[in-house]
Amino acid sequence: MARQSEGNETWKTLREWLKQSAAAERLAGLILLNDGFSSVDPSHPLGGRDGIKDIVCFKDGKKWVAGAYFPRGQKSLSDIKEKFLLDSRGKERNQVDAFAFVTNQELKLSERDELQSELDFAVEIYHLERISLLLNSPSLYGVRLEFLDIEMSKEEQLAFIADRDKLILDIQAGIARIEAQVDTRSKATVVSPHYESTIASFLTSRKLVKCKHCGYGFLISRASSLLGMTAFLGKAYFTCPSCGHVEEAEKY
Structure with a gap:
């Protein structure tokens, strides 16, 4: 069967999630780590009391608690909101500053606004379209392959090579700047x-x-x-x- 283009395969595979909750929490952690969060610390992906915190992490000087919600198929907004509000209680329980919600559910702009309006602190929502976009970027091709079994297309291989070459050039430029500074300071x-x-x-x-x-x-x-x-x-x-x-x- 030919692979679907325009990001549809990633989008549909995520929405029809067939894996267990442990895989969902691990995928959520990798997505957060790739999107600027640091010290990403999962609680109990394999089961156990987690104190209403699937993940604890840091970003923008704040400590965050994150929840992952990956059911199979699209759920109603009321079901999504129920899980969203349940996971958001981890902010108070764990005395952190903010809350991130990672889900494979499709959420319209108005629905995202409705969820965020329920809380009076910083919230980040990683919905289906957003995490699909991240997984279809060069830095997460490997993660996508591991969790969704979707290989790179020819076009993505070219994008990956271009991204790698840009990184190499950036590293070379950084080394050159450091060498110039060292050379300048070494001359008494x-x-x-x-x-x-x-x-x-x-x-x-x-x-x-x-x-x-x-x-x-x-x-x-x-x-x-x-x-x-x-x-x-x-x-x-x-x-x-x-x-x-x-x-x-x-x-x-």
Whole structure:
């Protein structure tokens, strides 16, 4: 049987979910992890008391509790709302900041608004269309294959290669920027202390010091110290050539 195009196969396979709740919770966790959530921590995918929290995770400085709802076939809005409100109680029970709901159910804009209006805290709803789009993106082709048994099409293979090549270029550019910074900071710059008086210093000897503000290393002249002139020159200061921080020179 030929694979359906335009994302329909992913959409229909999700809606007619045939796997157990454990797979649904694991898939929900991977979707959240791919969409900017961190420290994604599933509770008990294989069964057991979870304290009304299928998943605990973090995003935007908030701690979230997430619920997964993957029945077979499309359910009524009243059924979806009942599960939505039940899972949302995990926010109060677990003393977190926000709630995410991951479901294979089709939800219209008005229905999503209706669900969100039931709660007075931050809510993210991952509905059928939204998670289908994520699973049809290059970064989740492998997850889609594992949970939905849908392989990449020829077009998706090209998209995957293009996405991989872009990532490689981004990494190379980042390495080049780091190397340029390291190369710049590794070249010690020679600076002379400037004194409260107008007597000039002599460049007969130098000492490597580090800026207390940014850690940049550079050389300063200590000719006056060698000549025994520090007593009448007054206090000495130097300016960091990297960050511009000015500080009093210690015994150099």
